[in-house]
Amino acid sequence: MKKFKFQLDTVLRYKTQVLDIRLAEHGTALANVRRQEGVLEQAVKHREACEEEYREMKEQGLTIADAMKYETGIEVLERTVQxxxxxxxxxxxxxxxxxxxxxxxxxETQSLEKLREMKRGEYDSMVAKAEEKEIDDLVMARRSASLREAGEPG
Incomplete structure (x- = not known):
């Protein structure tokens, strides 16, 4: 009997390649999100540190020009955060x-793999039946030969 061949193997290989590409693309996108979360966190911390410094400087007393510098800086940092x-x-x-x-x-890949498994099961079942028939035929041939040797009609 010929070897099992899944007719959609080339499609399955293609879909597996597509899956690998999609996995890499998602990994890259996820890494970009994580990196941007870090950038945003740093921007927020920088703005908060500047606001805290401004509060401390106001308590100590500062000039209007210095206050305006802080407020302008905080506004710039807020736009950066946004x-x-x-x-x-x-x-x-x-x-x-x-x-x-x-x-x-x-x-898509999983459905093709399940189809492949089903077809493989059908093929294995067909092979088992063919082997069983071959064994039955062999047993019948031996029985028939032994009956002929014994002189009995077969």
């Missing part, structure tokens, strides 16, 4: 899209 927050939002949206593509690729 900009970094928006970048993070966009990166999370991309990560979500990549995850959805990964899930779809995984489902």
């Amino acid at each position: 900009r970094e927050t928006e970048k993070l939002r966009e990166l999370r949206k991309i990560e979500e899209q990549r995850r959805a593509a990964l899930v779809q690729a995984k489902q």
